[in-house]
Amino acid sequence: MYSEKVMDHFMNPRNVGEIEKAQAVGEVGNAKCGDIMKMYLQIENDVIVDVKFKTFGCGSAIATSSMATEMIKGKTVKEALQLTNKAVAEALDGLPPVKMHCSVLAEQAVKAAIYNYAKENNVHYEELEGFVPDEDHDHHDHEEEE
Amino acid sequence: MYSEKVMDHFMNPRNVGEIEKAQAVGEVGNAKCGDIMKMYLQIENDVIVDVKFKTFGCGSAIATSSMATEMIKGKTVKEALQLTNKAVAEALDGLPPVKMHCSVLAEQAVKAAIYNYAKENNVHYEELEGFVPDEDHDHHDHEEEE
Amino acid sequence: MNRRVYFDYSATTPMKKEVLEEMLPFFNTDFGNPSSIHSYGRQGKTALDIARDKVAKTLNAKSEEIFFTGGGSEADNWAIKGAAFASRSKGNHIITTKIEHHAVLHTCEYLEKEGFEVTYLDVDQYGLIDMDDLKNAIKENTILITIMYANNEIGTIQPIKEIAHLAKEKNIIFHTDAVQAYGNEIIDVHELGVDLLSISAHKVYGPKGVGALYIRKGLRIHPLIHGGAQEKRRRAGTENIPGIVGFGKAAELAYENMEGHINKMETMRNRLIKEIMETIPYTKLNGHPTKRLPGNVNISFEFIEGESLLLSLDMVGIAASSGSACTSGSLDPSHVLMAIGLSHEIAHGSLRLTVGDFNTEEDVDYVIEKLPPIVDRLRQMSPLYEK
Amino acid sequence: MNRRVYFDYSATTPMKKEVLEEMLPFFNTDFGNPSSIHSYGRQGKTALDIARDKVAKTLNAKSEEIFFTGGGSEADNWAIKGAAFASRSKGNHIITTKIEHHAVLHTCEYLEKEGFEVTYLDVDQYGLIDMDDLKNAIKENTILITIMYANNEIGTIQPIKEIAHLAKEKNIIFHTDAVQAYGNEIIDVHELGVDLLSISAHKVYGPKGVGALYIRKGLRIHPLIHGGAQEKRRRAGTENIPGIVGFGKAAELAYENMEGHINKMETMRNRLIKEIMETIPYTKLNGHPTKRLPGNVNISFEFIEGESLLLSLDMVGIAASSGSACTSGSLDPSHVLMAIGLSHEIAHGSLRLTVGDFNTEEDVDYVIEKLPPIVDRLRQMSPLYEK
Numbered sequence A, B: 001m002y003s004e005k006v007m008d009h010f011m012n013p014r015n016v017g018e019i020e021k022a023q024a025v026g027e028v029g030n031a032k033c034g035d036i037m038k039m040y041l042q043i044e045n046d047v048i049v050d051v052k053f054k055t056f057g058c059g060s061a062i063a064t065s066s067m068a069t070e071m072i073k074g075k076t077v078k079e080a081l082q083l084t085n086k087a088v089a090e091a092l093d094g095l096p097p098v099k100m101h102c103s104v105l106a107e108q109a110v111k112a113a114i115y116n117y118a119k120e121n122n123v124h125y126e127e128l129e130g131f132v133p134d135e136d137h138d139h140h141d142h143e144e145e146e
Numbered sequence C, D: 001m002n003r004r005v006y007f008d009y010s011a012t013t014p015m016k017k018e019v020l021e022e023m024l025p026f027f028n029t030d031f032g033n034p035s036s037i038h039s040y041g042r043q044g045k046t047a048l049d050i051a052r053d054k055v056a057k058t059l060n061a062k063s064e065e066i067f068f069t070g071g072g073s074e075a076d077n078w079a080i081k082g083a084a085f086a087s088r089s090k091g092n093h094i095i096t097t098k099i100e101h102h103a104v105l106h107t108c109e110y111l112e113k114e115g116f117e118v119t120y121l122d123v124d125q126y127g128l129i130d131m132d133d134l135k136n137a138i139k140e141n142t143i144l145i146t147i148m149y150a151n152n153e154i155g156t157i158q159p160i161k162e163i164a165h166l167a168k169e170k171n172i173i174f175h176t177d178a179v180q181a182y183g184n185e186i187i188d189v190h191e192l193g194v195d196l197l198s199i200s201a202h203k204v205y206g207p208k209g210v211g212a213l214y215i216r217k218g219l220r221i222h223p224l225i226h227g228g229a230q231e232k233r234r235r236a237g238t239e240n241i242p243g244i245v246g247f248g249k250a251a252e253l254a255y256e257n258m259e260g261h262i263n264k265m266e267t268m269r270n271r272l273i274k275e276i277m278e279t280i281p282y283t284k285l286n287g288h289p290t291k292r293l294p295g296n297v298n299i300s301f302e303f304i305e306g307e308s309l310l311l312s313l314d315m316v317g318i319a320a321s322s323g324s325a326c327t328s329g330s331l332d333p334s335h336v337l338m339a340i341g342l343s344h345e346i347a348h349g350s351l352r353l354t355v356g357d358f359n360t361e362e363d364v365d366y367v368i369e370k371l372p373p374i375v376d377r378l379r380q381m382s383p384l385y386e387k
């Protein structure tokens, strides 16, 4: 079902935990749907110097959280905003179709954290235009079938 | 499906053939239903001294014909009229339920022969009262199920 | 009776050794439920996917167009009821033929009770439908045409491609029961243009109790078995993994050597027909002389009845089949033999010999040797003979 | 991961060796179609009769009340649609529960679209229906009650005898889905007084793709699969003889040692529940404490989600199951866990361990050893924990 990379990131997730004095914190998903992802970013000079996550969710949710943190660590905030769920999924050697939406959560969590950071620090990122942090991601309940 | 006795009478039927100058000949069934039984009786002093049959039909039809001829050979006409399909079936160690009606044909064939004999010779057998030789035996098309 | 020869491959086939071998691990080692996410379940899921690919390949279908069922009858029932109920708002008229398998015929009769209208097309003396009859039968409210690919009794093969073409032109769903044709004909669903096609594993050296329905991508029909999310939510029930794996293997084997198989069958079939017809008088070949299944022989013998013929053959070890109703205790002989215009008497004396992969020329010799005296013996006993 | 332990017997079971051995000859030696009158066919017919007797005996039913199907889902669909359509002139109201298997639930939902009215009874926190609710739900036009014998997720056993009694009093057909109860409870159809009862072979160490429907003698329901004259004309399709033979053997074995089986299951089940609940905090046992299947453990772990729990267990070789929707990508967790009143969060963290005949106390030890650190690791990762 899952690629070896997914299983590796699930069993040995990178960057699990919290950052106490994180500049940016974002949470998406909701427990009702069985998934919550929380991201903590430590940002210095517009660079993400550290990142941690906590996730309540399926294997794919945990693996994509882990991979997403790896992918944005050391990047500028602007670069991090380029992160797409597709890129995360590809970095994990793909996800089963029913699990693609979990990778959306990871993208959203990063954006939500930066959104909060931007708001607090009064910065504007055009990449965030149209982003609504509390929007129900409604990623579930799609049929596999046409 | 069939008892050993049925198979024996089917593979080695007794009294197959015709009697050229038979005193009594009876035919029942019809080819449409897949069964015709023809009985030839040689009757001397009210005793059936010889009997032969020809049958177009299933294994059970052939076996019951054979057994019926055995059972009436040497009997008086009155005794032969006592022959029931049940007795024939029992003598064959039973028949499958769907095949019980074939034994009715054998009983009817004997009766039809004696009926014709009685008519020609102007004898009356009370055992034949109510017997209609050309009645469609309509033995088929019963459901196995309640 | 030392020799035992099986000439009833259209009734069912023995499983090939390779098929059984492929199935064995799934009974008690890799036995998981494919819906489970643990390793046992994933093994089952992988096996299921592979088998589906194999079956799809033999029909030139996409994998996602193959839905496994519990047999050919279920596939027929599903296709017909599923399409009929799903299209009820568009119409209620169904067209089929008088020579379909009971799985189709009785389903259509059931639908008549449920408010559908069914036209049962006649066939000619060879068992072929007339395309003009079909055209004339189509009405405004026709929603489904279901016509079998090849007949199980007399082996006649219908012009499926033409029928499919006509159905498509008229925007009518077309189902074909290919249970007998599968494995004996190259079937390319896309080239044919059919919408629904039923097949069954036990007719192609696979396991009993497994079949499949091809459903053209995009076509919606109601499920027959509701429940779990198996088969993309269209056919519920824990998948019969060993059975499906066996079907996959049987399908693969059948198509690997289709040409060799057909040639071998036709050679045996033709010899049987020729020699039987030549040595035994008062016989009639049923079905089409050339448009017939490679393994099907169906001959009527006048003056005798089928069951006694079968029993006699069985006594010398020959397994065959008949269209006589006396085998089942029902009034009429086979509806197929009636539909091609046989009289009752003659229909009752029909014999079907269907050859298969495990038959040899020696088996054919054996039948040719044993059959004539048996027919003769029964004729001698028959009041119809010499009349 | 050297050790592999299977704790998912409610999903499916491995076949017992004796079952496979009994099936083997029927794949390619005694492979005949039981409808054929030749020796191959008669062998199949005999095997079929014996298997039917065996299954009938385990239910204290008559042989002619047992009808083989392609699985439990087909049996459920047949019972419910068959009874509903056959009784449509008498009424259109059906009563069931909110915790049925999807084979029942989705069939009822389908019937709603077809003009039937369905009442879905609530259950209490243990998963039990309230007999008064049932009484109150019965109306003039109620034609069918279908309530499962034992639940597949939480193992709760309903008061079937009482329900059957009430149904009989009100002259309503009563069906019970006994797929999970069969082999784990003494079931006597006559003592219970049920009209229809579904079972499935692969839950009792028999083959997948075989089930049976008990139909009380005299009760008429519509067929689901029309066609040939098999199963007394009530379920068409060439019989899956190897599968049915396997089912017969599995049934026999299950009932030979029912008491020993139940005792062994209960011992393992009770130890699992006790030790897990004692060593891991923030847990909740789902289902009834005593009226539950002997092999069923269902526990919710707060703050974590089921799929990641299953994957982690699978990595150490433990096969289990969960009611979390994240295993299937659908929005809501199990409808059963919702019906007993769990919150979404907690339902997502449920684990089902179902024990079976091949489990040992060492397997239980292994789970008890491996589970706590896994739960802890996932909780450490969870944003909900310590909140």
Ligand SMILES: Cc1ncc(COP(=O)(O)O)c(C=O)c1O
Pocket (backbone or CB within 6 Å): C236, C237, C238, C239, D010, D071, D072, D073, D074, D076, D101, D103, D148, D150, D151, D152, D177, D179, D180, D200, D201, D202, D209, D210, D211
């Ligand atoms: C309670 C219940 N009913 C019905 C079924 C369906 O049985 P099958 O998988 O044989 O179709 C199952 C198992 O999947 C079950 O647990």
Ligand SMILES: Cc1ncc(COP(=O)(O)O)c(C=O)c1O
Pocket (backbone or CB within 6 Å): C010, C071, C072, C073, C074, C076, C101, C103, C148, C150, C151, C152, C177, C179, C180, C200, C201, C202, C209, C210, C211, D236, D237, D238, D239
């Ligand atoms: C033409 C045809 N259709 C359908 C069936 C039914 O298939 P199954 O026996 O797998 O249900 C058969 C064989 O019995 C058949 O020959």
Ligand code: FES
Pocket (backbone or CB within 6 Å): B033, B034, B035, B057, B058, B059, B060, B061, B099, B102, C325, C326, C327, C329
């Ligand atoms: S004569 Fe027709 S079944 Fe025996």
Ligand code: FES
Pocket (backbone or CB within 6 Å): A033, A034, A035, A057, A058, A059, A060, A061, A099, A102, D325, D326, D327, D329
């Ligand atoms: S988080 Fe729900 S399926 Fe992945």
